[in-house]
Amino acid sequence: MNRMTLDQFEDALEEIGYITERDDRIALTAFLATELGKPLLISGPAGVGKTEIAKVLSQVFGAPLIRLQCYEGLDETKALYEWNYQRQLLKIQMSQDKLKEEDLFSSDYLLPRPLLQALVNPEKSVLLVDEIDKTDSEFEAFLFELLGEFQVTIPEMGTIRAQEPPIVVLTSNGERDLSDGLKRRCIFLNVEPPSVNKEVRILRKKVADLPERLALEVARAVHILRGRLSLNKVPSVSETMDWAKALLVMGKNDLDPAWVEATLTLLLKSQDDVDLFYREMGAERLLFEASKLGQEERHAHGKQS
Amino acid sequence: MLMENNPERVSELDRHLVEFAQLLRSVGLKISPSEISDAAQGLTILGMADKNKVEAVLQATLVKDARYIPSFQEAFRAYFASKEQKEVWQKETAEKASQWQGQLEQARQDLRFQGNELEITEEQRAVYASLPENDKQRIKDFLDKSAQGTKSGIPVDHTYQPMVERVLRGSLEYWRKRLNEDDPILSPGSTDALLSEVERALREREADVLSRDLKKISPEEWPEVTRLIRRLSQRLATQVTRRYRADHRRGGVEMRATLRKNLRYGGVLVERSYRSRRRARLKIVLLCDISGSMLKYTEFIWQFIYGLSEVVKGIKTFAFGEALIPLSGQLKKEQTFEEMVKETLKISGKEWGGGTNFANALLTLQQAFPAALAKQTLLIIVSDGQTLEGEKAAALLEQIRRHVHEVLWLNTLPKRRWQETPFVQAFLPSCQMYECYTLSHLTQILKQQF
Known part of the structure; x- marks a missing residue:
């Protein structure tokens, strides 16, 4: 893999359609992690595009993406390797006399799981350890050797070192605190929901034929919802896209209160949040606040120029 | 590179990085040498011409928790400020420090009995120094009068000094609570100009409801806080049902x-x-202190009980002051939870306020509600630990701990006050005690514990 400069990296992101801004520092931090050869730990609320960063890195570097989805109770047999017990048993039955113990504990009988796959892959890969905060602290400690040295130790076989150290991306929703040991080994990136400007760019890139005016109104309204109401679940970028697509399909060029109410459930996915919206804001107020935000943006823009 | 260098040839960059890391450590960040090394390497790769890039590299390598980003931003702003600005801060801090030293010295001179310096702590002297002039005068008058007093016609001598000291300590303790219960009244900020500036800026940022003391939250902000507490309780509830004992x-x-x-x-x-x-579903038993010392947290306790009862099924709630009051009554038709609790309190003849006897409450809990204390029970106590019969209560809590899954104590008293509060130390071995007087504490506890 050829080394890149930061500018080239940013261009590559642009080319594959991933939108970043200077202020979000996503490009710089991801670039830094790859250059330092350190795992990238990404935190932030659900739906801001943490997992997407790993996918994008895989595209930029042309490296396969190997994904480990974490959950409570995940252990090394699901994450690292497991012995192919049935195959070992067959081997024992077939050659009972001539069999040596080391014959049974060779790579032929090893079932590599995502972590080991990423290590033994002869080419560079991107290893995504998604939602690391869902696992327990023992599993986190188990990852230290992999994240620090890019190697794992299998008691029966010895240490396996990465042929080509993978680019490791870990994501966390911050459900629980990660250990200091894990954090120390990583480069850290906190991703916040996108700014209005960035979300407009994302919408226009991902939703074909979306008029700029509608994109702006949608992004501003979602920005207000995220910031002003303490919702149980803030709308994610993909939900904003769904909303914009729905409005486009309905032939809308701008937002009006009736349509906001009709399509609200695309953004707010729990009855509590919907109730909160009607109690504290309502569609008309939302649009009023969104247009006020637009005026403020124009005002700030006018001052700058 | 940073770690490989000969100590005598430490580069200017390395020196700055180490100093900057020290500043970050003093505002609470944990930074290891390997992270400083990462920062140095990162700066070598990306250069130092662009301040924004430098900040991004340092943040990515030195800050590993989103909570500390504001502290980092303030530290970065202060550390990389212009030389002139730093000199101004230096001067201001030095002035403040010398002014404060003067006040403390004056306090030392004022607080004497028949010319002898009184044996009180530095913090108590600081409390005196922070008092308004007329209150200081009142204390001085008291000391003067005591020094000139007589007993049975004989003038008092130095043997009366311990008595005077006791009275004075009591009075200063009262003032400490009135002035500011939570923050230590010592020097006005650090003597280090940069640290002092970062601390000042962070205090200003503390307008955020999450980090403000729950008793200082204004009524207009409560709906917002209520929602936050409900959301946290919801998280607690889902975690409790999802979590199982890690066998x-x-x-x-x-x-x-x-x-x-x-x-x-x-x-x-x-x-x-x-x-x-x-897989074991935990049963939550909530024990809330409603005595006089907890009055300031009434609203928090209401919301916590209400939020939790709304989302966790089968939760058993008890309030306690001098006695134990079960609150898990049946809701009557069209009765809100709050009305039910108020009615229960009325029936039991108890109201908010009054004394605390935690031992009494625990004993009743053990004897009248033995089923509530099972192996699957997570006992959550919300109290400041100020109680009568503390030793007996600690012994009972120890017994209870052996029968339940875990005892969590959310203490509304700041951690640094635990030492001086009688019995908090005695409760510590029998429970997981956390300071919990801001929403950010509650969030942290849930993150660590569940």
């Missing part, structure tokens, strides 16, 4: 099931069956 992973092979499964292979053990991990 030994996979629990080992279960022979009986394995043999049964493999009968079809003629007894050859092709498939294995494992003992599954024990």
Whole structure:
């Protein structure tokens, strides 16, 4: 893999359609992690595009993406390797006399799981350890050797070192605190929901034929919802896209209160949040606040120029 | 590079990085040498011409928790400020420090009995120094009068000094609570100009409801806070139902099931069956202190009880002051939870305020509600630990701890006050005690614990 400069990296992101801004520092931090050869730990609320960063890195570097989805109770047999017990048993039955113990504990009988796959892959890969905060602290400690040295130790076989150290991306929703040991080994990136400007760019890139005016109104309204109401679940970028697509399909060029109410459930996915919206804001107020935000943006823009 | 260099040839960059890391450590960040090394390497790769890039590299390598980003931003702003600005801060800090030293010295001079310096702590002297002039005068008058007093016509001598000291300590303790219960009244900020500036800026940022003391939240902000508490309780509830006791992973092979499964292979053990991990739903028992000392947190306790009862089924709630009051009554038709609790309190003749006897409450809990204290019970106590019969209460809590899954104590008293509060130390071995007087504390506890 050829080394890149930061500018080239940013261009590559642009080319594959991933939108970043200077202020979000996503490009710089991801670039830094790859250059330092350190795992990238990404935190932030659900739906801001943490997992997407790993996918994008895989595209930029042309490296396969190997994904480990974490959950409570995940252990090394699901994450690292497991012995192919049935195959070992067959081997024992077939050659009972001539069999040596080391014959049974060779790579032929090893079932590599995502972590080991990423290590033994002869080419560079991107290893995504998604939602690391869902696992327990023992599993986190188990990852230290992999994240620090890019190697794992299998008691029966010895240490396996990465042929080509993978680019490791870990994501966390911050459900629980990660250990200091894990954090120390990583480069850290906190991703916040996108700014209005960035979300407009994302919408226009991902939703074909979306008029700029509608994109702006949608992004501003979602920005207000995220910031002003303490919702149980803030709308994610993909939900904003769904909303914009729905409005486009309905032939809308701008937002009006009736349509906001009709399509609200695309953004707010729990009855509590919907109730909160009607109690504290309502569609008309939302649009009023969104247009006020637009005026403020124009005002700030006018001052700058 | 940073770690490889000869100590005598430490570069200017390394020196700045180490100094900057020290500043970050003093505002609470944990930074290891390897992270400083990462920062140095990062700066070498990306250069130092662009301040924004430098900030981004340092943040990515030195800050590993989003909570500390504001502290980092303030530290970065202060550390990389212009030389002139730093000189101004230096001057201001030096002035403040010398002014404060002067005040403390004056306090030392004022607080004397018949010319002898009184034996009181530095913090108590600081409390005196922070008092308004007329209150200071009142204390001075008291000391003067005491020094000139007589007993049975004989003038008092130095043997009366301990008595005077006791009275004075009591008075200064009262003032400390009135002035500011939570923050230590010592020097006005650090003597280090940069640190002092960062601390000042962070205090200004503390307008955020999450980090403000729950008793200082204004009524207009409560709806917002209520929602936050409900959301946190919801998280607690889902975690409680999802979480199960982390027994030994996979629990080992279960022979009986394995043999049964493999009968079809003629007894050859092709498939294995494992003992599954024990899933245990925790039962929450909530014990809330409603005595006088907790009055300031009434609203917090209401919301916490209400939020939790709304989302966790079968939660048992008790309030306690001088006695235990069960609150898990049946809701009558069209009655809100708050009305039910108020009615229960009315029936039991108890109201908010009054004394605390935690021992009494625990004893009643043990005797009248033994079923509530089972192996699956998570006992959550919300109290400041100020109680009568503390030793007895600590012994009872120890007994209870042995019967339940865990005892969590959310203490509304700041951690640094635990030492001086009688009995808090005695409760510590029998529970997991956390300071909990801001929403950010509550969030942290839930993150660590669940």
